[in-house]
Amino acid sequence: MFANETARYLASRLVTTVLIVFGAMLMLFALTTLVPGDPARTLLGPQATPELAQRFIAAMGLDQPVHIRLWRFFSALATGDLGVDVVSGRPVWTMIRDVLPYTLILTFASLAVAVAAGVPLGIYAATHRGSWMDSGLAFISVAFIAMPSFVVAIFLLLIFAIWLDWLPVLGASRSGEFWDEFKRMILPTAAIAIGWAGYFARLMRSSMLEVMGEPYIRTARAYGIAERLVTYKYALKNACIPAIALLGFGIGRVLGNAVFIEVVFARPGIGRLIYEGISTRNYPVVQGAVLVMVVLVVLVNLAVDLSYSAIDPRIRRDGAAR
């Protein structure tokens, strides 16, 4: 009976996913038609002759009627063709493929660190409510949450790279050597992870406290289940549900905000690619990179929703979140 329910649930989630990606594609298409500014003028500069501009527009297909362009846009995307960089002529997909791993690794590493630090600290704070560690953690978490990650980044750079000179300052490893790249990842990862560790700690604390007050925890205690088992088996699983939601949200946010960290640390990445694409009105690059980003975020959310249903049997039945 579960297999059937799960299959239906999966199918409905997949439909939503496709719809979201399709919507994003439409909006990206609209970007080229609606955004003010003449791409030819912007790219070729004010001195471009009208003939040159005309040629450029024809090459981009910008002189075609909307429905033709829409059709071309979608059929190209459907075959996985993201177009070419209007300046360098490089295929956009290659450009994305080259930088995407940097962003992905940074995102997952920083959130992994945030979870690894924040979740145990939150549990500790909840199980030692009112202790000085609890208050201290609350203060530090809130301070870290309140600080934008690029501010943290600049401070980290100042302290560890410049004053103490312990870690490499900027960029990704040119040699591609693991240890070198690892060291270069530390500061950007920390810059992102610190705030999110604070979030996870706060969330875990409050959700643990809430769950520990639930009647079913009282039941477990009434039956003499050891406090350790009550905390780490009966309560933790329930308390993790909001943390998983935060993780899904966090991955989307960190991917979206990667540009700040990538600019501050002069690292390659998809955020920077989009940022540079926008500043040069390089629409194919922006479209391609944003689309990849959207697909990533949507996939992450799908994975999160599926992991809920793995944890919470009630979702399997209702086919919807609580």
Next chain:
Amino acid sequence: MAAPMVSIQDLVVDASTSRGTAHLLRGVSLDIGRGRILGVVGESGSGKSTLASAMLRLLPPNISRLSGQIRLDGLDLVALAPAEMEAIRGRRVAMIFQDPMTALNPLFTVGLQLIDVLRRREPGLRRADELKQAEAMLATVGIPDPRLRLAAYPHQLSGGMRQRVMIAMALMAQPDLLLADEPTTALDATVEAQIVELFDELRQRFSGSIVFISHHLGLVAELCDDLCVMYGGVIVESGPVTEVLARPRHPYTRALLDCEIDDDASGRLASIPGDVPDPLTVLTGCVFAPRCPHAAPRCLQGQPPLMELEPGRRAACIRADEVLP
């Protein structure tokens, strides 16, 4: 008479609240005979749940005072260290809660929750034996297809089935004392009747003592051997259930009986005028005096103790012999 299974002496429970100290139990003394079912009745707010929680030492965190004695077979639970008390829970004392919808963990199967309780009593059993025992227990409490139900999550069961699972959990512990705090209040009338019937069957197989809390006198009359009536954190009357119901000796019991017919579902006894006493007030007179039709000036001089009026019959009323002979 054999020594009682449970003997409670002058149990006082206070809680600190933002409005001051709340007196949840104001000196409760009570014996529970071996193998007997004691019914505890009283309006909502009279301290029934607090009494049950105190016997498990599972009181809310804002409790500021717990004093007196709760002797379980001679062992004073009030004096036990927390770790010693943990060893008692789920082995010698078990509890069934009012709301079966929330009392089971939604993320774990029924089987797993039952087996965790079983392991307290019999650690180191083989997995297959654990499953067999859990399955047998579900069958005992009248759950059809017990093997399938072991793999079910609580939300897949009806309220009545969940309460049966809770009862199975309690029996799994094979306790000396089983506390049931309004186990049927959250259920609809048909299911309630089935659960009461189940309790009635179980008392044949179950050797321990049962405390059955209810605000439903009819139900208590059907099921219980002894009765104790609570009001405002005090026991006002106790005795064998048939005798107490046939001839109550405390005006509050009398009033309860009179309005049993129009007792509403919330557990408030609508036809006794006035309200249950606020736990924040300090008693100066009899706890029931403000609502008592027989209150006399001397009733305001202090809360009377629970006095033995005749063998096995106790009431906390100084006018019992005059007004309810």
